Each structure stands twice: as structure tokens, then as C-alpha cells.
Amino acid sequence: MIEFSNVSKIYPHGQSSALENVSLKIAEGEMVFLTGHSGAGKSTVLRIISGMEKVTAGTVYFGGNNITRLSKSQLPYYRRLIGMIFQDHKLMMNKTVAENVALPLLIKNLTMEEAMMSVEHALQKVGLLSKINTYPLYLSAGEQQRVGIARAIVAKPKVLLADEPTGNLDYALSQEIMSLFLELNSDGMTVVMATHDLDLVASSHKRSIELQYGKVISDLVI
Amino acid sequence: MTETLNFINVCRGQISIFRKSFNALFGRNAGGTTLTISVIAISLLIPIVFYLLINNVLVLTENMKTGRELTVYFKDNVSAENASEIRDAFSKDYRIQEATLITAEDAMESFSQSLGITDADKWLLNDNPLPNAIMLTPKSEYLTESELNKMIAEIEKSKEVLLVQLDKQWVNRLNSIIKFLNATTIGIGCILLLSVILSITNCISSIIVKHKEEIEVMKLVGATNSYIITPYVYLGMWFGFIGGAIAIWISAIIVYVAGTLIYNIAESYGSHIEIFGINIVEIFVVTGSSALIAAIVAFVSARVNIARIEPNI
Numbered sequence: 377m378i379e380f381s382n383v384s385k386i387y388p389h390g391q392s393s394a395l396e397n398v399s400l401k402i403a404e405g406e407m408v409f410l411t412g413h414s415g416a417g418k419s420t421v422l423r424i425i426s427g428m429e430k431v432t433a434g435t436v437y438f439g440g441n442n443i444t445r446l447s448k449s450q451l452p453y454y455r456r457l458i459g460m461i462f463q464d465h466k467l468m469m470n471k472t473v474a475e476n477v478a479l480p481l482l483i484k485n486l487t488m489e490e491a492m493m494s495v496e497h498a499l500q501k502v503g504l505l506s507k508i509n510t511y512p513l514y515l516s517a518g519e520q521q522r523v524g525i526a527r528a529i530v531a532k533p534k535v536l537l538a539d540e541p542t543g544n545l546d547y548a549l550s551q552e553i554m555s556l557f558l559e560l561n562s563d564g565m566t567v568v569m570a571t572h573d574l575d576l577v578a579s580s581h582k583r584s585i586e587l588q589y590g591k592v593i594s595d596l597v598i
Numbered sequence: 599m600t601e602t603l604n605f606i607n608v609c610r611g612q613i614s615i616f617r618k619s620f621n622a623l624f625g626r627n628a629g630g631t632t633l634t635i636s637v638i639a640i641s642l643l644i645p646i647v648f649y650l651l652i653n654n655v656l657v658l659t660e661n662m663k664t665g666r667e668l669t670v671y672f673k674d675n676v677s678a679e680n681a682s683e684i685r686d687a688f689s690k691d692y693r694i695q696e697a698t699l700i701t702a703e704d705a706m707e708s709f710s711q712s713l714g715i716t717d718a719d720k721w722l723l724n725d726n727p728l729p730n731a732i733m734l735t736p737k738s739e740y741l742t743e744s745e746l747n748k749m750i751a752e753i754e755k756s757k758e759v760l761l762v763q764l765d766k767q768w769v770n771r772l773n774s775i776i777k778f779l780n781a782t783t784i785g786i787g788c789i790l791l792l793s794v795i796l797s798i799t800n801c802i803s804s805i806i807v808k809h810k811e812e813i814e815v816m817k818l819v820g821a822t823n824s825y826i827i828t829p830y831v832y833l834g835m836w837f838g839f840i841g842g843a844i845a846i847w848i849s850a851i852i853v854y855v856a857g858t859l860i861y862n863i864a865e866s867y868g869s870h871i872e873i874f875g876i877n878i879v880e881i882f883v884v885t886g887s888s889a890l891i892a893a894i895v896a897f898v899s900a901r902v903n904i905a906r907i908e909p910n911i
Contacts, residue, residue: 426818428909449822456820466815483821485604485611527819 377535377566378402378425383434385420394420396590402568407561409577410570412587418570422537426458427451459528463540465520467512473523474508480531498530502556518549525556535566542573550576619832627805634801638841641790642888646849648783652776654873668734670753671761681730684758688734693749696735702728729760742773795895798837802830802899814909827900834896835889842888850875
């Protein structure tokens with residue numbers, strides 16, 4: 377599904393490489409953790425997969441297609457294949473939960489009425505159907521994160537990218553969110569998650585790729 | 599079938615965005631949008647007022663006969679009957695609005711009255727020295743200097759004509775005033791158009807800055823730039839349309855108030871003057887063109903600003 381082939385990334389004015397000669401493969405339906413200290417390159421990998429960054433060297437394939445050559449006009453259509461979940465949720469506070477979750481469908485010219493069935497299904501999956509007309513401001517941190525996950529899965533993307541999704545949550549909530557990801561993965565969703573929470577990684581028994589100073593130092597199933 | 603459904607979906611989506619953009623006028627950006635619409639309204643109002651002023655001046659001068667006439671004096675050997683025939687021929691000329699015969703007797707009568715000469719004193723004048731004459735009133739479109747000179751040259755060639763007289767000074771003054779008003783309208787219009795462009799650009803830019811995070815998320819989930827830009831284009835269109843409508847409404851009030859005052863003044867002098875406002879075609883032109891220009895400006899501004907926003911995690 378996703379393949380990095382000798383990928384390097386040097387930011388302009390950077391003293392060192394964010395990524396150095398990274399090669400990895402992630403198969404469809406896999407759940408992979410990207411671990412490592414702050415600045416190891418975890419977020420850079422996710423940013424490259426999501427098209428937010430261009431590589432300095434190497435090639436990245438997604439579903440067999442070389443995404444390093446995507447033009448600006450092709451990028452939005454590529455991003456529709458990916459669901460993204462962020463540490464800070466990135467929800468629109470002035471819109472309801474339903475409107476937030478429906479966004480990936482509205483951009484495909486569906487009306488709110490047409491999107492509602494998929495929105496309700498996604499919210500049911502994350503256990504927040506009762507909050508469908510609530511504004512995110514009135515939700516807890518864990519609930520906001522689950523809304524973010526619902527938005528990421530509503531359009532049935534090919535892969536979920538999660539950047540420190542439990543970073544702002546306590547242990548109990550983190551476990552709750554992790555269970556959700558594991559459930560989605562068991563349904564066949566490919567999940568790539570960047571995290572520094574090794575306890576969560578250990579408890580999941582999934583593949584973990586450890587990065588250090590932009591290089592892959594280990595790649596194993598825990 | 600699929601293409602038809604897709605087209606219908608796109609149309610429904612656009613209608614939804616169009617309606618939402620109207621609601622956005624009165625949302626959290628109400629202050630900025632009100633200011634922008636006000637700038638557009640005032641910017642349109644000034645050229646509209648000048649335009650109405652020019653139109654009404656032209657209509658008024660159409661109705662004012664004094665000083666617009668050519669007086670054609672005939673030679674002594676031209677009788678009143680001959681002059682009448684020549685008058686009839688001029689009446690059929692496409693450039694002439696009206697041709698009035700002034701016989702020598704009519705002229706003498708008028709002359710005597712103006713000098714206070716009584717019938718008892720008229721015996722002092724053995725013969726009537728005044729010639730037969732025709733007063734020609736050209737149509738307003740032939741009041742330019744070149745047309746009048748051409749007309750005078752043609753008439754003077756006639757063997758019956760002694761002299762052709764015109765109060766050119768009045769015509770030249772009127773043409774100069776109208777040229778000045780036209781140039782002023784265009785000049786002011788261009789300057790105000792610039793202020794409208796800057797105002798809309800500023801308003802759209804500040805709205806986009808407020809929506810920066812929202813736009814970042816939209817880009818992350820795969821929204822195209824055109825999808826993101828569309829609501830702002832519709833917003834610009836609303837700015838232009840409402841601004842134009844307000845300008846027309848205010849101009850109607852001005853016409854009503856000024857028209858009433860002018861009517862009363864003219865009535866007190868025994869005259870009848872009516873002021874004309876903007877007609878239905880002009881209403882569509884003003885609102886349509888202001889909506890279009892505002893939409894284009896909004897599109898350019900939104901495109902530039904949105905291109906600068908890139909999602910970040």
C-alpha cells in the first residue's frame with residue numbers, strides 16, 4: 377500500500393536531515409506505529425504520505441502510484457484517499473459535530489442531507505451518535521478526538537494517518553482511543569500512527585518502526 | 599445518467615453554497631461586510647448621480663428652445679409665400695426639429711411692441727425694412743459645432759438667403775459643460791472603482807485569515823481550491839449586488855427630493871420641469887455589473903490568499 381524507497385528530507389535552512397535514506401513498506405490492512413523521540417522524523421513520514429511535504433530525494437508510492445510527482449491540482453484528489461487524525465483534533469468549533477464529520481463528503485458535492493447516513497454511521501462507530509448536533513466546544517477532549525476519528529473514516533479512506541492522537545489525553549482515554557483504532561484496523565483499515573507512547577504500542581502487539589535522527593533503527597512486531 | 603446525476607449534485611451544491619454565502623454576510627464578519635457594501639454603494643452612487651445629472655441636462659436643453667435656433671434671413675426679393683415654401687421644405691429636413699416662419703409684418707409687430715411704438719407712430723416708417731425670416735430649431739443630436747457649421751454653410755449657399763445667424767456661444771458653452779461632466783464622471787468612476795477593488799480585496803482577505811484553520815482542514819481532507827474559493831466569490835457577488843441596489847435606492851431618493859424642489863421652483867416661474875431617475879434597464883446594468891466586478895475581485899483575492907494557506911500538522 378505505502379512504500380518509501382530511499383527517501384530523504386532536508387528542510388530548507390536545516391542543519392540535519394529530517395529523514396535520511398528511509399525505506400519501508402506498509403501493506404494494506406496493516407497497523408503500524410512510528411515511534412521515536414521528538415524530532416525523530418515520525419511526523420515527517422506522515423506529512424510526506426499526506427502530501428504536505430515534498431521529499432528531497434527518493435520515491436514514495438501509494439497504491440502503486442508515485443506520489444512524489446503529484447501536481448498541485450492532483451493533490452486534493454489524492455488526499456481524499458487518506459483520513460488524517462491530529463493531536464489537536466483540528467475541528468471547526470463554529471460547526472456542529474455532524475458538519476465537522478460531513479466535511480470530507482461535502483467537498484465531493486454531496487449535500488448535508490445526502491451525507492447524513494454516512495455521518496451517522498461514522499459517529500455510531502466511535503460511539504458519539506448522541507452528540508451529533510453538539511458543538512465541539514461542549515465535548516470532552518476524548519470526545520473531540522473521537523469526532524476527529526469519525527471525520528477521518530466517514531469517506532471510507534484507504535489509509536488512516538494519526539499523528540500523536542493520544543498526546544493530549546490521559547491514560548484511560550488513550551486506551552479508549554487506541555481500542556477504536558484497533559477495531560478499525562480489524563475491519564480492514566490500514567492505520568499508520570505516530571506516537572511516543574510506548575505503553576500503548578506494547579499493549580497493541582502491532583508492528584512498530586522506530587526512528588532516530590531521521591533513520592529507521594528498528595522495524596518489528598511487538 | 600451518472601453524468602446527469604453528478605451535474606444535478608453539483609448544481610444543488612452550488613445553490614447551497616450560494617445561500618450560505620448570503621447568511622455569511624450577517625455572521626461574525628457583519629462589521630466588515632457592512633463597511634464593504636457601504637463603500638460599494640457610495641462608490642456607485644456618485645457616478646450614478648453624475649449620470650442622471652447629465653441625462654436630465656440633455657433632456658432639459660432638448661426642451662429649451664431659446665438660443666438653439668438658427669435664424670435665416672431672406673433677401674428683399676423673397677416674398678412671404680416663397681419663405682413659407684422654403685419653411686415647409688426645412689420642416690421635412692431630418693436634422694430640423696421645428697421650422698417657424700417669421701414674416702416681415704410679424705417681425706415689425708414684435709419690433710414695435712418691444713420699442714413701444716404705437717400704431718399712431720408707425721406712419722414714420724414708410725416701408726417695412728425687415729426681411730422675411732425662418733427660425734430653425736435643430737434636433738439635439740445636431741447641436742454639435744461641426745453639424746451646425748455644416749448646416750449654416752448649406753443654407754448660405756441658397757440664393758434666397760441673405761444671412762444665417764446662430765447664438766454659437768450658448769451651444770459651445772453647453773457642449774463644454776456636458777463634455778466636462780462626462781469626463782468628470784468617468785474620472786471619478788475610475789477612482790471609485792479602485793476604492794471598491796481595494797475594499798473588497800481587504801474584506802475578503804480578512805475573512806479568509808479568520809477562516810485560516812478551517813481552510814487548512816478543508817485542504818487536508820481533499821477540498822480543491824475552487825471548492826474553497828467558491829463561497830468567497832458568491833460573497834463578493836452579494837457585496838456588489840447589494841451595494842448596487844443601495845446606490846440605486848439612494849439615487850431614487852435624491853431624484854425624488856431634488857425633483858420636487860426643482861418642480862416647485864419651475865412652477866413658481868410658470869414653467870414645468872420634470873427630473874428623470876434611473877430606469878429598469880439601468881437598474882439591471884448597475885446591479886449586474888457591480889455584482890460581476892465584485893465577484894471577479896473576490897475571486898482574485900481569494901485565490902491569492904488561499905494559495906498561501908497550506909495545512910500544517
